[in-house]
Amino acid sequence: MYLLLAAHPHGAALQELTQAGQPVHATPEPRLVSTSDLPAVVRHFESLRPGGQPPRWIWHRTQDWYPALLASGVELERCYDLSLCGNILAFSRFTEHTDYARNAERMVVEDPLQPPRSLQPPPPPADQGALFDAPGIRPETHRSPEELRAEYAAQQVALAAVSPEDNRRNRLQLLLAAESAGAMIAAEMQHAGVPWREDLHGQILADHLGPRPPLGQRPARLEALNQELRGLLNAPTLNPDSPQDLMRALHRNGIEVKSTRKWELRESTHPAIEPLLAYKQLSRLHAANGWAWLDAWVDGGRFRPEYVVGGVVSGRWASRGGGALQIPRQIRGAVHADPGYKLIVADASQLExxxxxxxxxxxxxxxxxxxxxxxxxxxxxxxxxxxxxxxxxxxxxxxxxxxxxxxxxxxxxxxxxxxxxxxxxxxxxxxxxxxxxxxxxxxxxxxxxxxxxxxxxxxxxxxxxxxxxxxxxxxxxxxxxVVQGSAADWAACWLAELRRRLRTLRTDGHVSAELVFFLHDEVMVHAPADAVDACITAIEEAASAAKELLFGPIPVEFPVSVAVVDSYDNAK
DNA sequence: GTGTAGCGCGCG
DNA sequence: AAAGCGCGCGCTACAC
Known part of the structure; x- marks a missing residue:
């Protein structure tokens, strides 16, 4: 069953389509569903499984619908994200001979499926607010049900026109499915959040920087290093945060560097270098992941970044808010499993x-x-x-x-x-x-x-x-x-296969294991201690399934290394 | 005052 | 040891 969801002034328009994107004869007109009824209606259709198959939800952007559905307790099995899939089909060499690619080239320029970064609203607050007040829904990106239906149909035509030779059509279809699954996983991970202990984070900050300073002041340890530097460099007003200021002071002391990068500074043996490198490291900790970061991004024991699927041309994910893809090793001790739970951290060894x-x-x-x-x-x-x-x-x-x-x-x-x-x-x-x-x-x-x-x-x-x-x-x-992107293909399949297995564990085994983090070649699952073994099996099976899906039966292994820990800093 | 390029550094 | 890929973000310096 293929179900199209389109935005409507009073909620949503819902229409059943054929696989090729034609209206199903019995229900030619979209059915209007009010915002307040939508979660229950979606849940109802999700539970109908003609032929045992869950429906595939077709929508413009997963981000417009799924976060709010998750917030009201509705999880879905699979979807088709028109904007992500359209973006792939518009540029793929596999479809370059199709009308879709030719028309899309024009459309992508004039009417980008993704609004430019600068026009996007600020990231939503951690608390998503009322259902469908989510900022994902913006009038300027609304498409009518008929436009979306036609778009889906055109994409299916383009896909069908891909040469079956060398399994190309199947491979592209797999990519579209994995990309759409990725969009759902991104929303689910944002919903779940990374388990984050504010008290442990605060302890790390205090150990390195001293107690939390009043707003706008340097922490004690940074201020002490600053004074030490001013003395050693004979520069009473030095601001070590200013590369220009710092460079001038270094030059005055005979330290001939071309930049203030740390590996260049390390070349010098001047006594100011050691405290300077210490200052730079601590100042980075304070600025990037200090108390302000904690206030802004951690709420209720969870860090909830927004993942941007399709945010990198190679197929890697990007992220928005909190620097989710660069959690420094220094603070990974704050990522900590709940009582009775474990963190399972798995990464694909030497993936690229x-x-x-x-x-x-x-x-x-x-x-x-x-x-x-x-x-x-x-x-x-x-x-x-x-x-x-x-x-x-x-x-x-x-x-x-x-x-x-x-x-x-x-x-x-x-x-x-x-x-x-x-x-x-x-x-x-x-x-x-x-x-x-x-x-x-x-x-x-x-x-x-x-x-x-x-x-x-x-x-x-x-x-x-x-x-x-x-x-x-x-x-x-x-x-x-080609390497980074194909690795991203593999990772997307790994993730989608893992999600499927974890969902089976959840529904059949009533196991509350959740995917909570993903970073290029690494996943983190937050699982009850007694479900750890089953989760590890799922992770390993998903990895070998991904390899088979991409390359078939070739004699190359893609091993995953798995760590079961309470705290992320013990993972490797 | 606001916008942004460049630097520097964190992650893979 | 510090150049060869992909990112996000905080800060400074500077243009407007």
């Missing part, structure tokens, strides 16, 4: 190089990847057992290193693993020439901008050097895109 092996079908590297530690396997084959060298070479190949040690190691890597190196080189050359590259499941990199093409037509020698530099930069982007 393993994805590269699978993409390139490099037999020699596949053998190396059978090792639990891939870098050790690479080192044994091509670097005389030097793991550090092997790691640097491989990372350099994926990022496009040209200089330094990583750059020098490239020929050595290419001798032992020609297919893998060739694969990323090919992606780089495509990008340099202005082409686009595509992930395993069919997400394509954006085409170069009009400005890019202009730069490539430049005339003077000076302009040409600049143009070549821009082209190389784009080459590094596309080189990395």
């Amino acid at each position: 190089p393993r994805v590269l092996v699978a993409l390139a079908r490099d037999p020699s590297m596949a053998e190396a990847a059978r090792n639990q530690d891939l870098y050790a396997g690479i080192a044994a084959k091509g670097f005389g057992g030097d793991r550090a060298k092997a790691k640097m070479a491989l990372l350099g190949a994926m990022y496009g290193a040209t200089s330094g040690e990583a750059g020098r190691l490239m020929p050595q890597l290419a001798r032992t693993f020609p297919r893998a190196v060739d694969f990323v080189e090919q992606a780089a050359r495509t990008g340099e020439a202005g082409g686009t590259v595509t992930t395993r499941l069919g997400r394509s990199s954006p085409p170069p901008s009009e400005r890019w093409f202009q730069s490539q037509r430049s005339a003077s020698a000076e302009e040409q050097r600049r143009a070549e530099s821009i082209a190389r930069s784009r080459g590094r982007f596309t080189r990395n895109f």
Whole structure:
């Protein structure tokens, strides 16, 4: 059953569609549902399972509907997010020959499915407020039921036009399903929140910075370091937070740095360097994750960031609010399981190089990847057992290193693993020439901008050097895109498969395990202690299912490392 | 006063 | 050791 939900001035319009997006004959007209009735009506349809299958909810944006439904206690099995799927279909090389891609190209420019960042409302308060007062629903992005139905139908036509060769159509369909599932997971994780102990966080801050200072004042420990620095640098009014001010003071004391970056400062042995580095670290803790952060982002023992699915062109998620994707190691001790619960922290070991092996079908590297530690396997084959060298070479190949040690190691890597190196080189050359590259499941990199093409037509020698530099930069982007993006494909499938298994545990086993955090190649599940084993099994099965879905039965392993902890800082 | 580019640093 | 990918955010400095 395919159910379309469209915004309506008094609530929602609900219409049953066929899989292809045509109105079901018996119910040609959308049914109007008031805002207050909506949760109950949605719950009712969700419980109807013709043929045992839950409905697929089709809507413009998951963020417009699902948070409010979750707030009223309604969880759904699956959806189809028109804006996310439309964005993939509009740019995918798999659909480039379709009318959809041609029309969407125009539409995306004139009428972006996602409003530009600057026009988006501020993030919602942690307390979501009244049902459907959620700021996701904005009149300017309303589409009529007929517009949305036509959009869905057009997307299905485009998907059907993908060549079945090499499983392309299935792969793209899988990506759309995983992306839509990701949108639901993002809303569910925001709803659940990361378990966060304010008292433990406060203790960490007090240990490092001293007691909480009055508003606008430096904490005691920072102020002491500031005074020490002013003395050591003979600069009585120094503001160490100002790079310019600091740079001038350093120069006056014969410390010849070109920037105030910490790795450059470390080169100097001046007695002011040690307190300066201590100041910078503590000042960062205070500014980024101090008491103000705690006040703003943690409420009722939960940290609830907003995840932005599709926020990165490679398919990785972005986030808004609280810096969710950069929880520093320093404060991970504040992430703590509830009494009787555990945190299960799992990450896919060395995901990107393993994805590269699978993409390139490099037999020699596949053998190396059978090792639990891939870098050790690479080192044994091509670097005389030097793991550090092997790691640097491989990372350099994926990022496009040209200089330094990583750059020098490239020929050595290419001798032992020609297919893998060739694969990323090919992606780089495509990008340099202005082409686009595509992930395993069919997400394509954006085409170069009009400005890019202009730069490539430049005339003077000076302009040409600049143009070549821009082209190389784009080459590094596309080189990395295929790996990072295909890793994101894998992670999306992993997450969706894990969600499915956890839902089964919840409904069949009445286990209250929840996904609470996701970061590129890492997930966190908050689970009752007696459900930990079942959750670990789910995590591992989901990982191997994801590998199979992307690549089929190939001899490359994607191992996950799992830690069961009370506190996140013990995870690795 | 407001908007924003650049720096610096956190994460993968 | 500190360049080669992708991000978000706080701060300063500077343009308007």
